Amino acid sequence: MNSSHSIGSTNPGAAAKPSVGGELWLFTQDHRRLAWMYAIVIGLSLVVGTVLAVGLGLQPLTGRGTAADAESYRRLYSMHGLVMVFLVALPALPGIVGNWLLPERLGVDEMAWPRMNLLAFQLLLVGCVFFLVAFFATPLDTGWDFALPYALKSNSSVAWGMLGIVFVGASFATSGANIVATVITSRGNGRCWSDLPFFAWAMGAAGLIQAIVTPVLLTALALLFAQREGASDVFASSGADVRFDQWFWFWAHPALASMLLAAIAVIGDVVGEHGDRPRGASRASVLSVMAITVFAFAGWGIHVLGRTDSAACDTAFSALVLASGVPLIILIVDWVTTLERGEARATTALGYAATSVVALTVGGMAGVFLAVPGTGAHLQNTSFSTGVLHFLVVGGVLGALLSGVHQLWPRWLGVAAREGWGKFGCFLFFVGVNLAFVPLCVRGYLGQPRRTLEVVAADERLGWYAVLGAVLIIGALTLAAWNLVATLLDSRATLAKKEAD
Amino acid sequence: MNFLALIQAAAATAPAAAQAPASQAPIAQGTAAQAAVSQITSADAAEPVVQAAKELLPQASTFAASIDDSFLLILWFAVFLSIVVAGAFAIMVLRPSAGTAGSTSRALYRWSAVGAFALVAVFFVQGARVWADMQVVPRGAVPVRVALEEKGWSFTYPNGYVTNELHLPIDRAVKFMFQGASEPYTFAVPAFRLQVAVPVGTRRDAWVEPTLAGEWEVRSTVPSLRKAEELVALATVHAEGGYEKWYQDISGPPLDLPPVELGQRSYQMRGCTQCHTVDGAKLVGPTFKGFLAREHRMKDGSVVDPSDDYIKESILDPQAKVVEGFEPVMPSFKGRLHELEVAGLAAYIKSLQ
Numbered sequence: 001m002n003s004s005h006s007i008g009s010t011n012p013g014a015a016a017k018p019s020v021g022g023e024l025w026l027f028t029q030d031h032r033r034l035a036w037m038y039a040i041v042i043g044l045s046l047v048v049g050t051v052l053a054v055g056l057g058l059q060p061l062t063g064r065g066t067a068a069d070a071e072s073y074r075r076l077y078s079m080h081g082l083v084m085v086f087l088v089a090l091p092a093l094p095g096i097v098g099n100w101l102l103p104e105r106l107g108v109d110e111m112a113w114p115r116m117n118l119l120a121f122q123l124l125l126v127g128c129v130f131f132l133v134a135f136f137a138t139p140l141d142t143g144w145d146f147a148l149p150y151a152l153k154s155n156s157s158v159a160w161g162m163l164g165i166v167f168v169g170a171s172f173a174t175s176g177a178n179i180v181a182t183v184i185t186s187r188g189n190g191r192c193w194s195d196l197p198f199f200a201w202a203m204g205a206a207g208l209i210q211a212i213v214t215p216v217l218l219t220a221l222a223l224l225f226a227q228r229e230g231a232s233d234v235f236a237s238s239g240a241d242v243r244f245d246q247w248f249w250f251w252a253h254p255a256l257a258s259m260l261l262a263a264i265a266v267i268g269d270v271v272g273e274h275g276d277r278p279r280g281a282s283r284a285s286v287l288s289v290m291a292i293t294v295f296a297f298a299g300w301g302i303h304v305l306g307r308t309d310s311a312a313c314d315t316a317f318s319a320l321v322l323a324s325g326v327p328l329i330i331l332i333v334d335w336v337t338t339l340e341r342g343e344a345r346a347t348t349a350l351g352y353a354a355t356s357v358v359a360l361t362v363g364g365m366a367g368v369f370l371a372v373p374g375t376g377a378h379l380q381n382t383s384f385s386t387g388v389l390h391f392l393v394v395g396g397v398l399g400a401l402l403s404g405v406h407q408l409w410p411r412w413l414g415v416a417a418r419e420g421w422g423k424f425g426c427f428l429f430f431v432g433v434n435l436a437f438v439p440l441c442v443r444g445y446l447g448q449p450r451r452t453l454e455v456v457a458a459d460e461r462l463g464w465y466a467v468l469g470a471v472l473i474i475g476a477l478t479l480a481a482w483n484l485v486a487t488l489l490d491s492r493a494t495l496a497k498k499e500a501d
Numbered sequence: 502m503n504f505l506a507l508i509q510a511a512a513a514t515a516p517a518a519a520q521a522p523a524s525q526a527p528i529a530q531g532t533a534a535q536a537a538v539s540q541i542t543s544a545d546a547a548e549p550v551v552q553a554a555k556e557l558l559p560q561a562s563t564f565a566a567s568i569d570d571s572f573l574l575i576l577w578f579a580v581f582l583s584i585v586v587a588g589a590f591a592i593m594v595l596r597p598s599a600g601t602a603g604s605t606s607r608a609l610y611r612w613s614a615v616g617a618f619a620l621v622a623v624f625f626v627q628g629a630r631v632w633a634d635m636q637v638v639p640r641g642a643v644p645v646r647v648a649l650e651e652k653g654w655s656f657t658y659p660n661g662y663v664t665n666e667l668h669l670p671i672d673r674a675v676k677f678m679f680q681g682a683s684e685p686y687t688f689a690v691p692a693f694r695l696q697v698a699v700p701v702g703t704r705r706d707a708w709v710e711p712t713l714a715g716e717w718e719v720r721s722t723v724p725s726l727r728k729a730e731e732l733v734a735l736a737t738v739h740a741e742g743g744y745e746k747w748y749q750d751i752s753g754p755p756l757d758l759p760p761v762e763l764g765q766r767s768y769q770m771r772g773c774t775q776c777h778t779v780d781g782a783k784l785v786g787p788t789f790k791g792f793l794a795r796e797h798r799m800k801d802g803s804v805v806d807p808s809d810d811y812i813k814e815s816i817l818d819p820q821a822k823v824v825e826g827f828e829p830v831m832p833s834f835k836g837r838l839h840e841l842e843v844a845g846l847a848a849y850i851k852s853l854q
Contacts, residue, residue, distance in 0.1 A: 074724075147724060149684060149701060238702025241685040274594075284610040307698045311636050315629060322621040329617035330610060332586055337609065339593035346594040354590035361586045365579035368621070372575070372628030374568050374635070378694045381687060381722035445572070446558050447691030449722035454729045456720070 029114035031099045034121050038095030039405075041128065043481070045087035050474060052080035057467045061460065064453045073453045074141040075156070081144030082131065082161060086168045089393045090255065091124060093262035094175055094210070097404035098203050100412075101269065102182055105199045105279055107191075112181035120175035127168030134160035143451065145248060146221070148241040152228055159228075162221045169214045176210030176258075179203060198272060198281035198289075202265030205293040209258035213297075217251035220244065242307045249303035257296030257324075260392060261289065263356060263400035264331060270353040270407050271335045275342035285334045288327035295324035302370070306377045314373055321371040328364055332357060348422030352403035355430045359395020362434075363388055366441060384444025387437045394473065395433040402429065402480055409484065413491035418483050425479035428472045436469025561713040561738065562693035567631045569694070575624055635695075638708040642674035649686040649699075649721055654734035662751045663836035667719060667736040669711050670744035679705040686721040690736060693717065711738040756841045764849025767842045776831065779853050786831060787824055789850045798825045812847040 025033055056076045059069065099117070103110055111117045134140050134157040142151040142158060151158060183196065183204040196204075224244065226232035235244055268285065272278050301317030308314070335357065344350065366388040369375045379385060402425075409417045439462040448456055455463065560566050645667070646657035657663045669675055679688060681703040688707070689696040692715075697707040719734040739747060754766035768774065768789075776786040797805045800823045805811050814821050816838070819831035838846075 143724065150724070150726065238681060239700045240702075242700045284607075306696075307700050311632070315632070318629070319625055322625050323618075325621050326614060326617040330614055333609060333613045336586075336589045336593060339590070344594045350590075350594060354587065357590065358583055358587045361583050362579060365575065365582060368575050368579075368624055369572065372571060372624050374564075374628040374631030375571050375575070376628070377632070377635075377696050377698075378568055378689075378691070380696060380698065381689075381724075447689065447718070447720070449689070449720065449724075451724040452722075452729065456718075456729075 027118065029110075029118045031103055031111050031114070031117060034117055035096050035099035037121055038091065038099060038124075041124065042088055042092050042095060045083050045128070046477070049080055049083040049088055050470075050477070052076055052083065054467070054470060054474075056080055057463065057470055060453055060455055061463050061467070070453050071141065074143075074451070075139040077451055078140045078143050078156075079135060082134075082140060082164075084393070085144050086165060087124075087128060087131065089259050089397050090172060090210075091168075091175075092401050093259070093266060093397065093404070094179060094203065094206060095121070095124075096401065097266050097408070098175075098179060098207075098262065100408060101199060101404075102179060102203055105197045105269070106182065106186035108182070108186050111178050112185045113178050116174055116178050120171045120178065123167045123171035123174065127164045127166075127171060130160050130164030130167060133157070134164060145252065146224060146244075148224075148235055148244040151224060152235065159225065162225055165221060166218060169218050172210045173214040176207035176212075176214070179207030180211060183207075196281065197279035198268040198277075198285055199265050199279070201281055201286050202261050202268055202289050205289050206258040206261040206265065209254045209261070209293060209296060213251045213254045213258075216247065217255075220247035220251065223247070242304050245304050245307075246300060249300040253299040253303065254296040256389075256392070257292060257299070259397050260360065261292060261296075263360070263397045264289070264292075266400040266404040267353045267356055268331070268335065270349050270403050271338055273407065274344040274347070274350050275335075275338035275340070277338050277342070282334055282338075284330055288330045288334070291327040292324060295320060295327075299324065302376070305370075305373060305380060318371050318373050318376070322368060325364055325368065328360065332361070346423075347406070348417070348419055348426055349403050349407035351423055351426035352399050352406060352429070355426060355433070356396050356399030356403060358430075359391050359399055359433055363391030363396060366391060379444055381449055382444035383440045383448045383450045386450045387440030387444060390437045390440065391433070394437070399429065399433070402426070402476075405480070405484070409487055413487050415487055415491040415494060417487045421479055421483050425476040425483070428479070429476035432469045432472030432474075432476060434469070436466050436473060439463070439466045439469075559692050559713055559715070559717075560694075561690075561711055561715065561717055562695065563710040563712055564631060564635065565692070565694045565712075567634070571624070571627045571631065574627055578620065578624075635707065638676045638706060639674045639710075642676035642708050643670060644676045644678060646678045646680065647688060648680040649682055649684075649688075649732070653731050654719065656734075657836075658748070658751065660748075660752045661836070661839060664751075665734060667734055668744060668747050669709075669736060669738045671711055671714050671738055671741060673744075674708055674710045676706060676708045679707070681705075684725060685723050686725075686732075687723055689720050689722050690717055696722065698723075714738050714740040714743070751837075753839065753842055756839055758845070760841075760845045760848040761852050762849075763842060763845030764847070764852075767838070767846050768849060771834070771838065771842075773846075786827060789853050792850050792853055794854075799823060800825050807851070809844075809847045809851075812850055813843055816843055816846060 025037060028034060028037070056073070059073050059076060064070075064073075099111070137160060138156040140154075140158065140161045141156045142154050142161075146158075146162075183200050186200070187193070187195075223232060223234050227235045234240075268281075269279075272280060298320045299317065301313055302321045305314050305317070366384070370379055370385055370388060406417060406422055443455075443462055444450070560569060644659055647667075648655050648657075652665075654665050654667070655663055656665070656667050677688065677697070679697060679699040681699045681701055683701060685698070685700050687696050687698045690709070692713075693709050693711065695707065695709050697705055699705050715738055717736045717738065719736050721732040725732060750770070753770055754763055756763065758766065768777075768779075776784050778784060778788045779790055781788050781790040793807050795807070797807055797811070799805060802825075803822075805822060811822070815831075817833060817835045819833055820829050823829045834843075
């Protein structure tokens with residue numbers, strides 16, 4: 001590990017930069033404090049989303065058959081998706097790890113636009129409030145992707161949900177632009193592009209995507225809203241469902257890629273610290289990040305596979321999506337060789353990074369099934385696609401978040417975290433992710449439609465495996481949270497002792 | 502040994518075997534769970550497991566095998582790659598001595614790029630082959646019109662016969678012509694590895710060649726507010742010759758017969774005999790004997806003229822007018838009889854003295 005970044009070199013309690021005394025945290029422009037604020041909001045959202053997920057897993061095992069069961073199931077998966085996608089998966093890495101680490105890795109004091117940084121956080125909070133309204137009014141039942149035509153007819157709180165997304169989306173775009181600006185303006189003083197650390201490249205790419213595509217989502221939702229209110233008929237004629245999905249995935253596919261790029265940023269950073277390349281970047285890895293970014297914009301068509309009249313388009317999109325696997329493999333080679341040349345120790349952070357890489361590999365390979373037209377048509381709309389998404393988002397993104405957080409703790413608090421518990425948690429997480437999401441894929445191949453309460457394929461016991469997997473993941477998260485709190489208390493105690501001395 | 506079958510079997514039978522009495526397992530001793538494990542690991546005893554897996558997801562069309570092949574190819578690489586990646590990370594932290602500083606050779610990047618590219622190219626070609634095959638409907642395929650309507654699935658055969666159960670020949674191509682509705686739907690038959698998405702208000706064509714007789718589930722997988730059972734239909738793949746016989750039955754008598762004769766054959770073939778006689782006996786419905794001479798008094802007290810129109814209406818919309826003294830139980834034959842047949846039936850019924 002780089003000596004200038006050894007444990008305890010910075011103490012966040014007294015931020016490196018002079019801060020206004022008594023400043024309200026809610027109005028702080030300090031990137032480290034904002035990282036903490038994000039951590040709190042995202043952590044709470046994660047708890048809510050997880051509780052909903054458990055309900056979602058248990059519902060088919062306990063109640064099904066009545067219309068009320070079906071309705072509660074629809075609401076569960078919709079709110080689970082909404083919370084997890086918009087309040088956890090998308091903001092987590094840029095908000096928490098990005099805010100903390102980006103200025104530091106770039107060697108600057110602050111983000112380029114500290115006030116916009118605060119604004120982005122506040123917008124997220126406002127979005128949360130609207131989600132809460134949607135939650136307590138009539139829980140959304142359209143799915144997080146507002147699939148047509150049901151989203152047009154649903155009489156749940158669609159408008160509140162959309163309003164929430166408008167603010168959350170504005171937050172993403174703002175913070176994405178801020179990240180890009182920070183990366184660009186950090187150069188100078190003789191530093192040039194080639195001096196940028198890997199973290200900045202990948203996080204910058206994630207921010208760039210967010211800044212560019214979020215307006216597409218907001219446009220799609222605005223059109224949907226207009227259609228619902230009878231003010232437009234873009235989504236009235238034949239093929240409307242396909243048209244909406246094209247709009248939607250023109251945002252969602254790159255957005256997913258941006259989550260993965262943020263995960264890649266964290267993995268690359270943790271691996272670099274453990275290997276021989278703290279904060280460096282190889283040319284191959286930078287090119288790979290660029291390639292992933294470019295391919296991200298060309299992947300939306302795979303989500304309407306077989307639904308347009310053009311088999312040629314299907315084939316072209318399939319090829320483009322498949323090609324985006326190549327840079328991912330190069331990145332993995334880069335990471336392994338980086339570790340190979342260094343003196344890597346087995347730490348919790350590296351464990352979670354490896355878990356994330358494996359989940360990205362499994363999820364990426366499973367994504368191949370969906371991208372290849374033959375198997376893709378058979379698997380569309382099945383729980384296989386749900387399984388793939390979860391491998392990428394839970395295994396990949398959440399794994400990277402846990403990796404980043406474990407890496408940062410010691411530095412945050414100036415106290416070492418409990419490594420034994422951390423590693424045990426990491427083990428639980430690894431097993432849990434596979435146990436929870438492989439059954440979804442198996443069932444999907446056997447023909448289980450997604451978002452369907454009835455178990456139509458394979459043994460119900462697969463459902464219990466998934467629940468068990470979820471329990472393990474929750475166990476890992478609880479361990480991590482407990483570890484964080486315990487370390488926090490330790491650091492307070494150490495601080496108090498120092499003061500007493 | 503089919504790897505997919507093994508996975509499915511593990512999914513389907515491991516828990517089942519754990520429950521099953523030991524006598525059901527091929528191994529006499531040990532717990533049922535042990536039996537399940539040895540069932541999967543020992544090649545000889547694996548037969549029933551594979552059987553169970555096949556029952557869960559049989560390969561019932563010509564596409565099924567090629568799609569499973571693509572699936573297995575990718576699956577093997579997925580497993581292999583995941584193990585390699587996990588292994589590589591593990592080795593890097595567990596190896597005793599530290600590595601040598603320096604930079605990764607360009608050749609390594611280059612070759613991994615080439616390798617990765619070759620890999621996805623193979624996946625692509627494999628999958629695209631089946632896809633291309635799926636796009637071209639073979640000549641002479643049996644055409645069936647398909648729609649998912651308010652009341653459920655409807656399948657229309659070339660002779661105009663409409664049913665909510667899909668009947669298919671074995672080893673013969675069938676062309677499906679889908680009609681979009683106000684809700685999008687998919688036509689998914691996992692046993693065929695075929696799923697066709699039909700967006701709102703559009704038309705789609707697809708085809709399949711069933712290879713395994715049996716009853717397979719058809720389902721729309723698009724999340725919908727409708728009851729799950731409304732989205733499901735049964736596809737019966739008839740054994741050799743069975744489809745032709747079924748088709749002849751639903752097709753009814755040859756349409757070029759003279760009307761009265763056509764009507765008589767139709768009366769016999771279409772199940773009217775279950776409820777109507779021609780000898781004056783009363784069954785569930787009134788007899789047809791002396792149809793013209795008789796008075797036709799309805800439940801509401803009105804008397805109708807025994808005209809062609811009335812007979813046609815009775816056949817196509819039986820509940821429009823219900824004969825006094827009878828229950829409104831006659832099924833509608835709308836969409837199930839050719840126009841000429843209906844006309845023939847009317848002629849035949851009127852001809853009975």
